[in-house]
Structure formats: structure tokens, C-alpha cells
Amino acid sequence: MPLKDYLENSLRQPMEHRRIQLYAMLFLFDIAILFGSFWLAASLYLEQAPSLRSIQVMQFTVPIFAVIAIYNKVYSVEALENLKYSVFRMVLSVLIAAMVFLVMTFYARSSADFARVTFSLAIGISLAGMVLLRVLTYFSVRSRFGGKVRNVLLIDDGGPKVDLPGADLVAADADLVEQAGSDPEKLDILGRTMRNMDRVIVSCPVERRVFWTRIMRAAGVHGEVISESLQELGAIALEREYGWSFLVVSAGPLGLRDRLTKRVIDLAVTIPALILLSPVIAIVALLIKLEDGGPIFFVQPRMGQGNCMFDMLKFRSMKVAKLDTDGARSTSRNDDRVTRIGSFIRKTSIDEIPQLINVLRSEMSLVGPRPHALGSLANEKLFWEVDSDYWQRHSLKPGLTGLAQVRGFRGATETEGHLTDRLRADLEYIRNWSPWGDLKILFATVRVLIHPNAY
Secondary structure: OEHHHHHHHOOOOOHHHHHHHHHHHHHHHHHHHHHHHHHHHHHHHOOOOOOHHHHHHHHHHHHHHHHHHHHOOOOOHHHHHOHHHHHHHHHHHHHHHHHHHHHHHHHOOOOOOOOHHHHHHHHHHHHHHHHHHHHHHHHHHHHHHOOOOOOEEEEEOOOOOOOOOOOEEEEOOHHHHHHHOOOHHHHHHHHHHHOOOOEEEEEOOHHHHHHHHHHHHHHOOOEEEOOHHHHHHOOOEEEEEOOEEEEEOOOOOOOHHHHHHHHHHHHHHHHHHHHHOHHHHHHHHHHHHHHHOOOOEEEEEEEOHHHOEEEEEEEOOEOHHHOOOOOOOOOOOOOOOEOHHHHHHHHOOHHHOOHHHHHHOOOOEEEOOOOOEOOOEEOOEEHHHHOOOHHHHHHOOOEEEOHHHHOOOOOOOOOHHHHHHHHHHHHHHHHOOOHHHHHHHHHHHHHHOOOOOOO
16 A cells, blocks of 8 residues: 555554553453452352451452562563463463462461462462453454554565565655655655554665664654565674674574573483383393394484584494494385394384483483484485575484474485475474473374384
């Protein structure tokens, strides 16, 4: 739509006002649900109205929840647009508030004179009520505002073509843009077009970026300029220091808290697993030794996190004389290099068990991109020759299992597609990492331990 037509037909209202109203409504209803839940819990369990002590519990719990909820972004744009995000943040805030209250009463030694069952019941009712409130709010926002709680304007001024869902797309008039710098009336048109916008994004040639930057700063809007060169670099942020601007083109995928969470999950599973599987490890080691007298473990250098090498452990499944340290030849069905016990442990994935030691040494994780042998080929090409994004999969620790494996992408890489399928899954895992995602992959791995491509 041309810019002038858009301005004439637009009946936009500031979405910020609507958001504030929705935040206030959610907050007030949350408080009302908390108070109502304590009254209802006392009526159901004690069959009477809340005692003075129960009222005091309500008065302490509500402000604790309010502070934690605001800090946890329970009332935010993301919470209005994303139902899962909204429910998760709310549930987390209620549970933290309950735990904080219980800790406070424990240290104050005042927990003996209030009913724990009533308190637990009230928290449960609160959670149910608040979840229902958020479901109703989410669908109300979708029906009344089309799911949009932000006004986003995308101005096309001859730059790269961009498809941004939910944004209003307008085409800039070349004459209007040229005259806006010296004609107040033309500048007024641009100003009124941007008014009440939460974001204004301009796609324009390089020579007009300075002009649009000045226009958006003068309009007092959150302005952004699309850049093809930055797109090629994959820039993710801009930093300013000592008067200089720096493009951030790379950052670790996980923060400190996420790294600690992932490590805790690794250790919580790995240590008990090594203890429980110790008889299996001993039996397999004995069988390997009895078959041909060679070493129990196959140790192979693999690329790990940060593109740094480590020695990966596996139970040896091939004959000593035919070991492929570089991994240049993928294992095939009925491979003549594989021993009898080796065939069994490969088909059942038992040969991977020693990698729990790599996890214990923090060289690997339970879940992550599988580490490939350095000489692995796909269609006679090294993996990194097939796709230039290959090295990005090493931004996280390699895993015993991963998203690619549970999707069935395992076995020999006979074609380039076999590799790109795995790479796309690995990069998707890195982009979307979460503790729940790791747990889902671990449970899903049980289904693919025995797989047609495992040989």
C-alpha cells in the first residue's frame, strides 16, 4: 500500500494503552484469584470462613507473588502474545512465591499455627484459576486485536524485500522521501505515519539509511534499518564503547544458568547410569577381550565444543587389524570389519556406553550434536565441504544422543542429503535449547536405541 493511502485509511490507536489495560486487568484478576482461592480452600477443607491466621497468610503471599511476577515478566508483551510463555511464567511465579513464604515462616517459627493442607489447596486453586484466565485472555486478544499487541510498520523504500508477519507494509513515495528533508508538510506525512508505532522498520538502499535514521530519531520511535550486509554477517546485536560501534556477530548459545542446568542434568543421569550399567560394562568388556584379545575401548579423536579436539570412547566393535581411526569409511551393513560381539553392541547402541565417561569428564553432554569422525565423507566430500555451516554445530558440547538421532538421521552418510538433514536438526537444537527439550530427547532416544540404520 502506498504511504499516503495508508495514512488516510489507518485508524490506528496506540497499542501501548491497550497493553497497559491488559496488564492491569491480569494483575488485578490474579490478586483476586489468590484471595478467592484462600477463601475457597478454607471453606472446602475447614468448612468455615478463613481464620485470622489464614487472612494473614493471604496478606503475606499476595505481595510476594506480585513482586516475583513482575520480575518474571508475567505482565509483558511476550505473555500476551505467547500462551505457553504466559502460563509458564505465571506458574513459576506462584510456586516461587509459595516457597519463599514457607521458608520465611520456617525461619520465623510461625508455621505451626496455619493449615498446610489449606495453603496447598489454595495454591492449587490459584494455579487453575490463573491458567484459565490466561487462556481466556489469549483468545480474547486474538479475536479482538488479531493477536497483535504491537503496532509494527515496515516501510519499503527500495531495499531488500522482507516478509514480516503481523507488520503493516507500506511503500514509500520516492518524491515524498526526497522532499521530506526540506518540506515540513512532507515531513508531517512521515511523522503521522510513524505515530503510535511500537516499531518502525525501513528497507532502503545504503545511501538513504542516514536520512531514515534522522527521520526516525526525530519522530521519537523505535526505529530499525534493514541491512543486507549485516544479514550476510548474521549480526545479532550492536555494542557501543568509547564512541565506537561494534557489531556482535557471535555469542555463546547458552548463558551461565543454562550451562549449569545442562551440567546438572548430565551428572544427575550419568552417575547413576554408570553405577547401574557397571555389570553390563564388565560383561561386554570381557566378551570383547575373549573374542580376539584386543583392546576393550576404541579411542578416536573427535571435534568437540568450541572446535576443540577430544578423545571419544566407544567399546571396540571392529577387528584390531581393520580399525579405522580417521573414520574415512562409514560402517556399512554386513561390514567385514565388525566382530561378532561388535555387531550386537552396535545394533543395540551398547557400544556408546563408554561415552558416559566423556560426559563425566565434561567433554560431552547427554544431549547434543553427535561428534563425527574427522575423516567422515558424504558423497566423497568431507562434511565441512558439503555445508559451510557445519562448524556451527560445535558451539555446544557434543552429545550421546541428539535431535538428529531421534528423528532417525543416523547410519552411513552415503549422500550429501544425509549430512544436511543431520546438520539442520543439530542447528535447530542449538537455536531452541531448553532443559525440557533435553529431557524429551532423552526419553525419545529409548525408542531408537535399536534402529535399522544401526549397524
